[in-house]
Amino acid sequence: MLEITAKADKLVEKYNMLSYGDYVVVGVSGGADSMVLLEYLISKKDEYNLRVTVANVEHGIRGQESVDDTAFVKEYCINRGLDFSSLSINAVEEARQCGMGVEEYSRKRRYEFFESFNPDKIATAHNLSDNVETVLFRMARGTSAKGLCGIPAVRGKIIRPLLSCTGDEIRKACKSASIPYRIDSTNSDVAYSRNHIRHNVIPQLEKLNPLFTDAASRMIASVNEDEDFINICVEEAYSICFNDGRLITDRLKKQHPAILKRVIIKYLNLFDVSVDELHLNGILNCISNYGKYQIAGNGFAICDKNCFRYTLLGDNVGNNEEKQLIVNKCVINHQEFLTNCKFYINQFDIYFDCDKISGNVYARFRKTGDKISPAGRDCTKSLKKLYNELSIDVEKRDSIPVICDDNGVIGVCGYCVDERVKADEETKNILLLKISLED
Missing domain, CATH: 1.20.59.20 (Chorismate Mutase Domain, subunit A)
Known part of the structure; x- marks a missing residue:
């Protein structure tokens, strides 16, 4: 146990995992890893003035064996005078109802349970062997450099003091310190991906390099250093790009x-x-x-x-034919408009020379092929090109009212009117429109 304690102490100090007076919830399944983690935290109670609660989740997957694991942990805590709490779930059925994978759902429920105690820290028993297996699994599925970083020693309030210790070292510590533990019968089932990696893949890699786990550990540490540097660059780039x-x-x-x-x-x-x-x-x-x-x-x-x-993107996109725009009209003489221009512009959305309108006036959303000749521009262009020039957000374009008469588009609400219906010094009557979306 001395070797485990020394490695754990080094990691705890490096990442400042524990603070004086912390309330620590430790996840204990009854396996060797979690039992050693529990004993390590007990050994640090006085040094850090820790308050420790043991939390156990029975997933309802392994039948009586799983129930017996929980009973084992409970009895151990009673004998050691430790606070104990457990949660029983039916992971398979509940995961199915939620549309999640069993492993993903189980992890979610475990951490929700741990968080329910509102602790300062949540300690889990992930070790170096777990870390290497995780990296190999991610490599097999395809991963980024971040995936090669493996399991983080600290993530928020979650701490992993045993992350530098191998599974073999932990089991040896159990034997030397007479720490009892339970063995999960599914650990030998190579139908599970992680077990296949543990029992079949890693032994083959160890034939190439007997110190494969140590080598993988160095690689993980190196990738983490590189990722830390890249993240600094990302923060700098993000601050430049974000606005x-x-x-x-x-x-x-x-x-x-x-x-x-x-x-x-x-x-x-x-x-x-x-x-x-x-x-x-x-x-x-x-x-x-x-x-x-x-x-x-x-x-x-x-x-x-x-x-x-x-x-x-809202309902307007691709479904504008289902929306109705309401047009409220007002006709006034040009002189009145000029006299009270500010008032009318505030009250209405767009205006035209009333006598240049052909037939009926109505509002709709844009359609493919819509064109307009913006007043004063001496050109004709599609609404798409106009919107590009005006730098109108793509997601807003299908929600902008387009005003038409019987001869075509005469205006884009809030942006421009067509040359043929613009108001000028010869205008006698002004048509003002207020556009609203039907509720």
């Missing part, structure tokens, strides 16, 4: 791809949006070529020459 809830496009496109990807991920985290490699590549293409990219549901990444942003 008013968006990322400035020209600054974003100057970033190295390794930084650019992380800046995008950090930005999307603001909206609790996570992306896989497929979606990330789609977003990068969106940034390179401008446009919009659907991430999930009505959540879109949108990029134009000005900015990159995330938005939820």
